[in-house]
Amino acid sequence: xxxxxxxxxxxxxxxxxxxxxxxxxxxxxxxxxxxxxxxxxxxxxxxxxxxxxxxxxxxxxxxxxxxxxxxxxxxxxxxxxxxxxxxxxxxxxxxxxxxxxxxxxxxxxxxxxxxxxxxxxxxxxxxxxxxxxxxxxxxxxxxxxxxxxxxxxxxxxxxxxxxxxxxxxxxxxxxxxxxxxxxxxxxxxxxxxxxxxxxxxxxxxxxxxxxxxxxxxxxxxxxxxxxxxxxxxxxxxxxxxxxxxxxxxxxxxxxxxxxxxxxxxxxxxxxxxxxxxxxxxxxxxxxxxxxxxxxxxxxxxxxxxxxxxxxxxxxxxxxxxxxxxxxxxxxxxxxxxxxxxxxxxxxxxxxxxxxxxxxxxxxxxxxxxxxxxxxxxxxxxxxxxxxxxxxxxxxxxxxxxxxxxxxxxxxxxxxxxxxxxxxxxxxxxxxxxxxxxxxxxxxxxxxxxxxxxxxxxxxxxxxxxxxxxxxxxxxxxxxxxxxxxxxxxxxxxxxxxxxxxxxxxxxxxxxxxxxxxxxxxxxxxxxxxxxxxxxxxxxxxxxxxxxxxxxxxxxxxxxxxxxxxxxxxxxxxxxxxxxxxxxxxxxxxxxxxxxxxxxxxxxxxx
Amino acid sequence: xxxxxxxxxxxxxxxxxxxxxxxxxxxxxxxxxxxxxxxxxxxxxxxxxxxxxxxxxxxxxxxxxxxxxxxxxxxxxxxxxxxxxxxxxxxxxxxxxxxxxxxxxxxxxxxxxxxxxxxxxxxxxxxxxxxxxxxxxxxxxx
Numbered sequence: 061x062x063x064x065x066x067x068x069x070x071x072x073x074x075x076x077x078x079x080x081x082x083x084x085x086x087x088x089x090x091x092x093x094x095x096x097x098x099x100x101x102x103x104x105x106x107x108x109x110x111x112x113x114x115x116x117x118x119x120x121x122x123x124x125x126x127x128x129x130x131x132x133x134x135x136x137x138x139x140x141x142x143x144x145x146x147x148x149x150x151x152x153x154x155x156x157x158x159x160x161x162x163x164x165x166x167x168x169x170x171x172x173x174x175x176x177x178x179x180x181x182x183x184x185x186x187x188x189x190x191x192x193x194x195x196x197x198x199x200x201x202x203x204x205x206x207x208x209x210x211x212x213x214x215x216x217x218x219x220x221x222x223x224x225x226x227x228x229x230x231x232x233x234x235x236x237x238x239x240x241x242x243x244x245x246x247x248x249x250x251x252x253x254x255x256x257x258x259x260x261x262x263x264x265x266x267x268x269x270x271x272x273x274x275x276x277x278x279x280x281x282x283x284x285x286x287x288x289x290x291x292x293x294x295x296x297x298x299x300x301x302x303x304x305x306x307x308x309x310x311x312x313x314x315x316x317x318x319x320x321x322x323x324x325x326x327x328x329x330x331x332x333x334x335x336x337x338x339x340x341x342x343x344x345x346x347x348x349x350x351x352x353x354x355x356x357x358x359x360x361x362x363x364x365x366x367x368x369x370x371x372x373x374x375x376x377x378x379x380x381x382x383x384x385x386x387x388x389x390x391x392x393x394x395x396x397x398x399x400x401x402x403x404x405x406x407x408x409x410x411x412x413x414x415x416x417x418x419x420x421x422x423x424x425x426x427x428x429x430x431x432x433x434x435x436x437x438x439x440x441x442x443x444x445x446x447x448x449x450x451x452x453x454x455x456x457x458x459x460x461x462x463x464x465x466x467x468x469x470x471x472x473x474x475x476x477x478x479x480x481x482x483x484x485x486x487x488x489x490x491x492x493x494x495x496x497x498x499x500x501x502x503x504x505x506x507x508x509x510x511x512x513x514x515x516x517x518x519x520x521x522x523x524x525x526x527x528x529x530x531x532x533x534x535x536x537x538x539x540x541x542x543x544x545x546x547x548x549x550x551x552x553x554x555x556x557x558x559x560x561x562x563x564x565x566x567x568x569x570x571x572x573x574x575x576x577x578x579x580x581x582x583x584x585x586x587x588x589x590x591x592x593x594x595x596x597x598x599x600x601x602x603x604x605x606x607x608x609x610x611x612x613x614x615x616x617x618x619x620x621x622x623x624x625x626x627x628x629x630x631x632x633x634x635x636x637x638x639x640x641x642x643x644x645x646x647x648x649x650x651x652x653x654x655x656x657x658x659x660x661x662x663x664x665x666x
Numbered sequence: 667x668x669x670x671x672x673x674x675x676x677x678x679x680x681x682x683x684x685x686x687x688x689x690x691x692x693x694x695x696x697x698x699x700x701x702x703x704x705x706x707x708x709x710x711x712x713x714x715x716x717x718x719x720x721x722x723x724x725x726x727x728x729x730x731x732x733x734x735x736x737x738x739x740x741x742x743x744x745x746x747x748x749x750x751x752x753x754x755x756x757x758x759x760x761x762x763x764x765x766x767x768x769x770x771x772x773x774x775x776x777x778x779x780x781x782x783x784x785x786x787x788x789x790x791x792x793x794x795x796x797x798x799x800x801x802x803x804x805x806x807x808x
Contacts, residue, residue, distance in 0.1 A: 457763065458681060458734070458763060461684075461763070461784070462681060462682075462684070465683050465684075465686070465687050466683060466686075468788060469686070469690060
């Protein structure tokens, strides 16, 4: 009976995985994709975190800027108020201060140096209508022949800018100007008069303004009351009012003075009051600046109100490109990009692995399918061979036996009548029949090699060889020597027996002269034993060392020594089926033949 | 020595040369028992049961059976024989070429008296036939 071929992946060969395999595969798949998903998740988290960080930093820095600016403005305005107070102090101390004294005072202050933005320090006298002419005459007497209060006209009250230092080109334009005549100024002046506190006017266009560099203007007023008069109530104050110590401010110069060049990353807009419009805009730090062609960004904007001397300014901050540029705003984007790249990479790796795995599995399935197909084909051919062997054994041998019988009967019948040539013919005939029979037998044997189930048993090889030798050495003309002790180990007895049997039988059969000596030895070659059988016979020429192992190969004439030529072929097949090798040791034509073969220490299958 | 009647030998064999071999062996051993030839199982049954032209074969007889035959081979013949109430007790020797252990095992399931392998060697063959003669001379047949 032939062995059933092993089937691998029997279920996969049908295209479907076993349930266990299926769930594992699926699980594995989803687990694998978890990695890039996690990477992406992490990326998004980091990105979001970085973005939040950036925003927070931006807001903080923005807030800081705002605080910087607003406190600077507050501080500076307070400082300027002090200057006015100082000037008021002068006036209180020297009510009759002359123009020159005033000049000197202001010059000493070095306002250009220390109080940038302060256009000047001046005094606006409160003039009752009845005193108007006298006042103007007084001023003209100082040398200003063209002096007049302007705008001209009749009004219930007048004020006039009497002093304004430094008395430069611009300030000279204000000389004699009645600020009370203008609504915005009047509001501030009235407030100062009535409260006794410093006041700031709304947005005005100063009379100092010419055509060039027109700026918004603001005026600060401090009321000057008649010393000695009560000034607790509004009424008292009005009665006591002598004039105003005041300062005009040109907004751009003022802010330049306050901010210096610090404000390059935030745009500052100052609006008069609470309304944010072009009319109320007093200062724009970016006015005249080219809008930056920087990358689009989301500007931060904040609005806050400043109360300066009871007057409301609305300040609007807007971030500029330099603000954002300094913010490492690229970081979140960078994290996102690199993180995404890493995630994509992970995904690509996972994808390629799963694809590889799928492909490998598919390949494996395909290969096992082919393997199964081949194994089936092999089994089929084995079965065919088995049938052939059986057929050869019976159906070929039967007529052969018949021929042999008939030949022998003819011989018997003829008896003495069979003479000379005819007798020889008959002998040859019988010989040929036997040869054919033996050939068939050997062929059968050859075909059966390796296909019979082999049982492993403990074999004493030395005893086995000795027994075989005993059996074959019937004439006792040979001697057997063991050059090394032969091992005892578990193996298939029948196969080893066949090999030794054939080799020893050959040695005995082909020997040319006595005494014949056989030498058997063994070498340990890790997984194999290497057995050596050497005889002192005629030897085999090197040219035939490979040929002798082929089927039906003989080196002697068929009628010289009987032999099917299959013996060595059969044992070679046996040995090679076990992963071993048989060969003849090289000789250079000298006598003696040495056969060496490898025999595994451990049988596979068994 | 068995009772009066000589034991008949029924040879169920299709190969003419093998038949001649038996005949020659009988001659050499001077066996005079009647030898009936059937070329296959069907012919053998005709012999045993009788036909339109002849009576059933009278006992005692033994059967020498070859396995490889056309139409009805040895095993089929044995099966049919053992199922035949009239003839199931017949002593059968299988005389065949097959040395296959499987064949031997299968055949013995049908209660054969012995499994004999045909040998080309003449002396051995003669010994086998002599043994058979000895058998039917000594053993009481049904």
